[in-house]
Structure formats: structure tokens, C-alpha cells
Amino acid sequence: MTTSATFPVSRIQKIRRDVTGGERGRGRVWQKLGKRARRPDPGRIKVAEPDPTLSSVAGLVPFGAFLRDDGVDGELRKLFDGLKTGPGVVYPMSAQLRLLIDSNLVDEPRVFGLEGLARDPLFRLLAGGSVPSIDTVYRDLERFDAQALSKLEALAARHGLWAEALRALDAVHLDFDSTVEPLFGEQEGARPGPNPRYHGRPSYHPIVASLAETRTVVGAKLRPGDTGLGKDDAPELRSYIARVRGLLGPEQALYVRIDAAGDCAELLRAVDDEDALFVVKARMTKNLATAIYGTQTWLTVDEDDDGPIREIAAIDFERDEWKATERRYRVIAVRTRGDHNQAEKQLYLWDDLDFTVKAYVTNDLCSDADSLARKYEDRAEIEPLIGELKHALGIGAVPSQVFDANHAMFLLKILTHNLVRRYVTARAPLLAGWRLPWLRRALFTVPGRVCSTGNRRYLRLMRGSFLHHLRE
Numbered sequence: 453m454t455t456s457a458t459f460p461v462s463r464i465q466k467i468r469r470d471v472t473g474g475e476r477g478r479g480r481v482w483q484k485l486g487k488r489a490r491r492p493d494p495g496r497i498k499v500a501e502p503d504p505t506l507s508s509v510a511g512l513v514p515f516g517a518f519l520r521d522d523g524v525d526g527e528l529r530k531l532f533d534g535l536k537t538g539p540g541v542v543y544p545m546s547a548q549l550r551l552l553i554d555s556n557l558v559d560e561p562r563v564f565g566l567e568g569l570a571r572d573p574l575f576r577l578l579a580g581g582s583v584p585s586i587d588t589v590y591r592d593l594e595r596f597d598a599q600a601l602s603k604l605e606a607l608a609a610r611h612g613l614w615a616e617a618l619r620a621l622d623a624v625h626l627d628f629d630s631t632v633e634p635l636f637g638e639q640e641g642a643r644p645g646p647n648p649r650y651h652g653r654p655s656y657h658p659i660v661a662s663l664a665e666t667r668t669v670v671g672a673k674l675r676p677g678d679t680g681l682g683k684d685d686a687p688e689l690r691s692y693i694a695r696v697r698g699l700l701g702p703e704q705a706l707y708v709r710i711d712a713a714g715d716c717a718e719l720l721r722a723v724d725d726e727d728a729l730f731v732v733k734a735r736m737t738k739n740l741a742t743a744i745y746g747t748q749t750w751l752t753v754d755e756d757d758d759g760p761i762r763e764i765a766a767i768d769f770e771r772d773e774w775k776a777t778e779r780r781y782r783v784i785a786v787r788t789r790g791d792h793n794q795a796e797k798q799l800y801l802w803d804d805l806d807f808t809v810k811a812y813v814t815n816d817l818c819s820d821a822d823s824l825a826r827k828y829e830d831r832a833e834i835e836p837l838i839g840e841l842k843h844a845l846g847i848g849a850v851p852s853q854v855f856d857a858n859h860a861m862f863l864l865k866i867l868t869h870n871l872v873r874r875y876v877t878a879r880a881p882l883l884a885g886w887r888l889p890w891l892r893r894a895l896f897t898v899p900g901r902v903c904s905t906g907n908r909r910y911l912r913l914m915r916g917s918f919l920h921h922l923r924e
Contacts, residue, residue, distance in 0.1 A: 506899070519871060527607060554578065604864070618665070623707060624707070626709070631657070633657070639854075645680065659673050664833050673688055681710075685719065686719055697727060710730070733810065786809065899914055
């Protein structure tokens with residue numbers, strides 16, 4: 453990527469208006485001139501004849517070129533064109549999937565959004581000259597069966613595994629979590645289950661595995677809403693670990709981090725068996741709370757003028773189910789003063805101490821206890837990632853009454869997320885820390901005009917647009 457001197461690193465980090473091509477505010481200059489901002493009368497601005505060459509999604513051009521050069525279009529043809537065959541096929545399945553990736557990227561997470569995008573000349577051009585009817589897209593999503601879904605999940609995961617980047621690290625962290633997608637229809641698999649916001653509301657309950665270092669998803673599965681995280685997810689967890697472990701050297705550590713739902717003998721054993729380490733938040737059962745309460749040896753690791761702020765202790769504790777699997781794990785408790793995290797339930801065990809307490813279970817028997825506890829606390833990044841999948845890519849916006857069709861759309865949005873992360877890292881690394889809503893403004897939903905000269909097409913962009921500087 454070539455970066456113009458117009459965009460020095462410091463300004464890209466501080467002033468996002470520069471990157472999105474906006475003019476800087478002139479407040480100080482106008483103040484010296486005694487000038488005041490005055491809004492024009494909108495009624496005096498006349499609407500001219502339409503310009504059929506204008507587009508609002510110019511960023512899809514370099515993104516599409518990147519995917520084609522990277523072989524993504526070829527992968528989609530090889531894996532999924534067999535779902536639609538015959539001489540009457542107008543819209544091959546691979547073209548439909550690319551169409552949906554583009555629509556997801558430009559903030560139309562529902563199939564119905566294609567109705568609006570069909571009027572954009574550039575989107576229409578990239579779709580092959582004609583945007584299909586939404587009924588056709590709905591029917592194509594319903595073509596996905598278990599085998600096709602497995603291929604799509606593997607493809608999404610493959611684009612989330614960056615072998616070269618991972619091999620340069622001493623340790624890699626795989627975060628495993630589930631989330632709730634409330635539903636308001638009669639979709640297959642929509643069942644009441646754990647739902648902290650809409651109690652009793654039918655939902656889906658997908659699981660997601662992400663790599664903290666790359667902020668990419670390396671495993672995902674859509675599940676009915678009455679499915680909790682537990683022993684039935686051990687096969688998926690094993691497969692996700694094996695994917696990552698297969699790219700790492702024997703000297704590299706792989707840590708798996710799961711919230712309290714991961715305090716399950718089958719899940720812990722699955723991680724152990726796959727040559728990985730885990731740090732899991734322990735379920736605060738009565739016997740564990742009793743063991744923590746009775747512990748007398750606490751090591752102070754942080755303090756202020758009023759005394760200890762953070763203390764840590766090894767807890768002599770073993771669950772019966774661990775004994776049944778012949779596994780022995782290490783239990784660590786951390787008690788802190790002044791922890792007012794509203795997102796977590798606070799547990800006070802001591803009447804005479806203003807300490808809340810948490811506990812973690814791990815199979816790392818050698819590392820420093822406080823370092824392991826802080827390693828789990830760094831897991832907080834998966835929550836914003838799931839939030840981005842929900843709010844920026846709409847993984848909860850299901851297109852169909854058919855579960856497999858909804859599963860296919862869910863996996864396409866996971867694939868979109870991973871492809872965007874790879875694209876930004878390769879072509880605009882200075883923006884790699886941005887979330888998708890801001891990336892959209894800078895790189896994708898950018899105004900442009902498609903021009904033709906002879907047999908060649910050109911894309912004209914707004915002056916100052918960062919996208920202009922991504923040209924080869």
C-alpha cells in the first residue's frame with residue numbers, strides 16, 4: 453500500500469475526518485476573520501437531472517479486486533457452484549454469495565436490503581449487470597444442506613487463520629463464547645432459552661471462537677435457542693483448537709479462554725487433550741466459595757495508601773467431575789477492592805473486608821498465578837467483537853424461516869468479517885484498529901462515479917478520499 457503524505461500516522465490515529473476525506477473545521481480561522489457559519493436556504497438548492505453514473509459504494513471495487521486476486525472468488529465457485537447446475541442458471545451460487553458479502557459489507561445485513569442496492573449502478577455492475585430478485589436469493593440460501601454449511605464454515609475459518617502472523621507469536625489466545633440472538637418470528641430452531649434481556653423470547657444461541665491477536669473468527673456455529681454452552685460443544689471446541697494448533701510450532705503456547713460456562717469437565721478435558729492450555733472462569737459453587745473463604749494465605753500484588761487493592765491465592769479445591777475424568781487442575785482466586793464492574797455480578801464473601809472475589813481454573817501448573825488471572829481478564833476483547841458482528845454485520849438479522857438458510861447467512865457474515873480484517877491489514881494497516889462502522893465510512897461506502905472510455909472503465913473518487921490512496 454502506498455500512503456500519501458496527506459495522511460501521516462499521527463493524524464490518522466487522531467482525526468478520522470482526514471481519513472474519510474472530510475474537510476477540517478475552520479473555526480479558529482473564521483473566528484479571526486470575524487466570520488460566522490451560516491446555513492443556506494435548502495429551498496434554493498434545485499434538484500438537477502439524475503446522474504446514472506453516481507455510486508455510494510465505490511469501496512467495493514478495490515475490495516473485490518483484492519478478493520479475486522486472493523482466490524476467494526475461485527474458492528466460492530469450486531465449493532458452491534454445484535448447488536445450482538443446469539443450462540437455465542442465470543445467477544451462479546458463487547455470484548450470489550459474493551453479492552451477499554458485498555451487501556453485508558455496505559450495511560445491508562438483510563436480503564431485503566438488495567431492493568435498495570439494486571438502484572446503485574456500481575453495485576449492479578459488480579453483481580454481473582443485474583441484481584437478482586430477493587425471492588431468488590431466498591431460494592438460493594435454502595439450497596444449503598449440512599455438507600455445504602460445513603464447507604462454508606471451514607472457508608470462513610480458513611480466512612480467519614493467518615498462519616504467518618500466528619507463527620511469529622510466543623503465545624496465541626483462542627476465546628470461546630456464545631451469544632443470544634432474539635427472534636421475533638416463527639423461524640425453525642427459534643426456541644426459548646437463556647436470554648438476559650428478553651426473558652422467554654425465542655432465539656438462536658450461536659457459538660463463536662475468535663483469536664485475540666488477529667480479531668478474527670476461526671470457528672462458528674448457529675444453534676437453536678434452547679442450547680446452552682456445555683459438554684455437547686466439546687467436539688466443536690476440539691476442532692477449533694486443532695485448526696489453530698496445526699499452524700503453531702511445538703514451542704508456541706495456545707491458551708483457550710472461556711467464561712464460567714466453560715467450567716465443564718468435558719470442555720476442560722477437550723482442551724487438555726488437544727495440547728492446549730486453558731484459563732476458565734470458575735463457577736462459584738457453594739463448596740468453591742467455602743474453600744476460598746477459608747483460605748488464609750493471600751499474596752498482595754497491588755496496593756495503595758489504604759492497603760491491598762488486589763490479592764491472589766491458590767485454592768485447595770477439586771470438583772468431583774474432575775476426579776471422574778482423572779484430571780487435576782489448578783484453582784486461583786483473585787480478590788480486589790474497588791472493583792465496580794457493572795457488567796459482572798459482584799461476590800462479597802467477607803463481611804469485614806470490602807473485597808469482591810473471582811476464581812479461575814487452569815491446567816497451566818507453572819505460570820505465575822496473577823499473570824494467568826490477568827490473561828483471562830484480557831479476554832474482554834471478544835465481547836466487542838461479538839457486538840460488532842451483531843450490530844455492524846447483523847448476525848441476528850435472519851433472512852428465512854428455514855434454519856439451514858439462516859445458518860448459511862450467519863456464516864457468510866462471519867466470512868465477511870474475516871475478509872474485511874484481512875483486506876484492511878493488507879491494504880490499509882494504519883486503520884487496522886478501527887471497528888467496521890468507521891471502516892465503512894473510510895473504505896467502502898464511499899461516493900464515486902463509474903466512467904467508461906472505449907472498452908475500459910474508470911472509477912472517479914472524491915478529492916481527499918483515503919480510498920484514492922489504496923491504488924496500486
